[in-house]
Amino acid sequence: MAHAPCKGAMPMLNDLLGGHLSAAFLDLGTAREHVAGGGFRILAATGPQRVALAPEAPTFTELGYKNFDWLGWFGIFAPRGTPMPLVEKISVDIRTAVNGAEIAGRLE
Numbered sequence: 001m002a003h004a005p006c007k008g009a010m011p012m013l014n015d016l017l018g019g020h021l022s023a024a025f026l027d028l029g030t031a032r033e034h035v036a037g038g039g040f041r042i043l044a045a046t047g048p049q050r051v052a053l054a055p056e057a058p059t060f061t062e063l064g065y066k067n068f069d070w071l072g073w074f075g076i077f078a079p080r081g082t083p084m085p086l087v088e089k090i091s092v093d094i095r096t097a098v099n100g101a102e103i104a105g106r107l108e
Contacts, residue, residue: 001022001023004021006024009026009027009030010030012024012026013026013030013031013034016040017034017039017040023043025046027072028042028045028051028053028054032053032054035054042054042056042057043057044057044058044059044060044062044063044065045057045058045059045060046059046060046068046069046070046071047059047069047070047071048061048069050062076090076094078090
């Protein structure tokens with residue numbers, strides 16, 4: 001495979017669906033609708049175990065690619081100089097929301 005830089009997940013998704021890419025690393029949230037609709041299929045999942053929402057997809061480890069267990073993450077950023085009390089409040093609010101049943105279920 002050759003590296004083809006894209007300007008984000010959505011342009012990459014468009015290039016994949018348009019046939020300009022033969023494969024791409026996308027998160028399941030971005031790809032799920034198109035996988036369900038038959039636009040493309042999951043070849044493998046990064047991570048130490050199969051994904052509950054796509055149990056049919058083997059992991060790269062299962063396919064013989066050792067130590068290929070990258071997992072994505074999300075970050076929240078604030079401008080330099082943001083007061084620490086505000087940073088701490090935002091942090092607590094995010095943790096509370098993410099750990100709540102409604103948001104946790106949507107993120108899963």
